[in-house]
Amino acid sequence: MKKRTENKLKLHGKTINYSMSLKGWSIVIMPENILIDNFHHDFSHIHPDRKEIKTEDLQSILILVIKHVNNNKCVNYETLRKELIK
Amino acid sequence: MIITLIKKQKGYEVIKEFTEKYGSLKELERLYKETGNNLFLVDYENWKFLRDNPEEELERGEIKITNKLTLSDYELEILDFIKNEHPKSIRELARLINKDVRSIHPKIKELEEDGLIELVKGEKNRKMPVLNYDEISIAI
Structure with a gap:
C-alpha cells in the first residue's frame, strides 16, 4: 500500500493539490485557497468553518471537485460547498 | 489523455x-x-x-490532461537519455543519440511545453534538459 502521496492537477487555470497519508488526506484548490481535508477530526470537512462533508473518501470528493471545475470552468466556493455537504 | x-x-x-x-x-x-x-x-x-x-x-x-501529446520512439529515446545519461546541454544530448542539434531542438521545446522535461541553466549559460520524474504513466 502506498503510504503517502501528493498530487497536483491543473484544470481550467486552477490547481488542485491533493495528498494522502495514513493519518488523513487533504485537497487544496488554488488560487481560491479552498481547503478540504479530514485531518485532526474524524470526518471530512471544508474550511474555514470545518463544515462536515457526508462523503468520506478522498477519491469521491476529488471527483465532485473536478466535476465542479469542469462544469463551471471556475470555482464558486458557495456552490461547491453546497455540492459537497448535501 | x-x-x-x-x-x-x-x-x-x-x-x-x-x-x-x-x-x-x-x-x-x-x-x-x-x-x-x-x-x-x-x-x-x-x-x-x-x-x-x-x-x-x-x-x-x-x-x-492533454490531447496534443505525441510520444513516438524518438521522444521516448530522448527522455531515456535525459533521465539516464544526464546530458549537460542540448548539444551533448544530440551527440549522445547521434542526431543533429537542429533536429532535436524542436522536440526538446515540445517536451518542455508538455511539462515532461525542464530546461535549467547549466554551465556557461547552456540549457540543460532535466527529467525530474521516476515514472510517467499515461491513461486514455
Whole structure:
C-alpha cells in the first residue's frame, strides 16, 4: 500500500493539490485557497468553518471537485460547498 | 489523455527541498499565519510529519490532461537519455543519440511545453534538459 502521496492537477487555470497519508488526506484548490481535508477530526470537512462533508473518501470528493471545475470552468466556493455537504 | 508524472522521494529529501524553499519550519508557520495560504499549511503538516519519519517514502505526482501529446520512439529515446545519461546541454544530448542539434531542438521545446522535461541553466549559460520524474504513466 502506498503510504503517502501528493498530487497536483491543473484544470481550467486552477490547481488542485491533493495528498494522502495514513493519518488523513487533504485537497487544496488554488488560487481560491479552498481547503478540504479530514485531518485532526474524524470526518471530512471544508474550511474555514470545518463544515462536515457526508462523503468520506478522498477519491469521491476529488471527483465532485473536478466535476465542479469542469462544469463551471471556475470555482464558486458557495456552490461547491453546497455540492459537497448535501 | 491523462499523464501522470511521478517522483518518488524520501522524507529527508523532501525536508531538504522545504528548507531551501522556506528556510525553516518556524518561518513556514509564520508565512501561513501571515498569508492564510492553505498550501503552506499542508507543507507545514507534511514537514512536521516527515521530520519524525525521515525514511518515509513520498510519491509526488503531477497530473496533466492533454490531447496534443505525441510520444513516438524518438521522444521516448530522448527522455531515456535525459533521465539516464544526464546530458549537460542540448548539444551533448544530440551527440549522445547521434542526431543533429537542429533536429532535436524542436522536440526538446515540445517536451518542455508538455511539462515532461525542464530546461535549467547549466554551465556557461547552456540549457540543460532535466527529467525530474521516476515514472510517467499515461491513461486514455
